[in-house]
Amino acid sequence: GQQLNQSPQSMFIQEGEDVSMNCTSSSIFNTWLWYKQDPGEGPVLLIALYKAGELTSNGRLTAQFGITRKDSFLNISASIPSDVGIYFCAGPLTRGGSNYKLTFGKGTLLTVNP
């Protein structure tokens, strides 16, 4: 089946540093989603990307939909302690032309040292 390979698995950074993580797939996706999971909570949608080459920002977060439609990256600028959490990429699997479920990468665990 379609798998999303997310890297790095974990990152330890100092407050104020920029962070970059990415997600690749052997299959094409028509949408890329980035979620963040805080400890003890469910994943929350950060950014959604709908078109190849699209670059979208949400505050200090920027994500891009790769031109091949097989990859995406997420950047966080000037990290702060509350950025700590697990970041997941996700893409919808299609059936009959419709998106019917999300498949997730294994996540990037981000730790920010104040």
Added chain:
Amino acid sequence: DSGVTQTPKHLITATGQRVTLRCSPRSGDLSVYWYQQSLDQGLQFLIQYYNGEERAKGNILERFSAQQFPDLHSELNLSSLELGDSALYFCASSVSLSIGDDGYTFGSGTRLTVV
């Protein structure tokens, strides 16, 4: 608050037992999805219901079953529990049968510990 309510938040039970996890979707959402999250496997899709009917099945064990009721809440039943079933179980919901471009909304999860 995401609008998706899961109960209980924590559950500790013994091997061989049966438990029921409950999910109330966000108001207006007709689709409910169940996911299992473990350290080594990440978020694994289990099953989807739409307006009371099962619509998609993932890596769900035969010991597990689910249903969606007329009021749209859903229950995930886990039986003959094993130590390896210990995980976080998430429910998510979306408006339609097909995932919208903004994905879906997750609840806070139920942490199941089997001892």
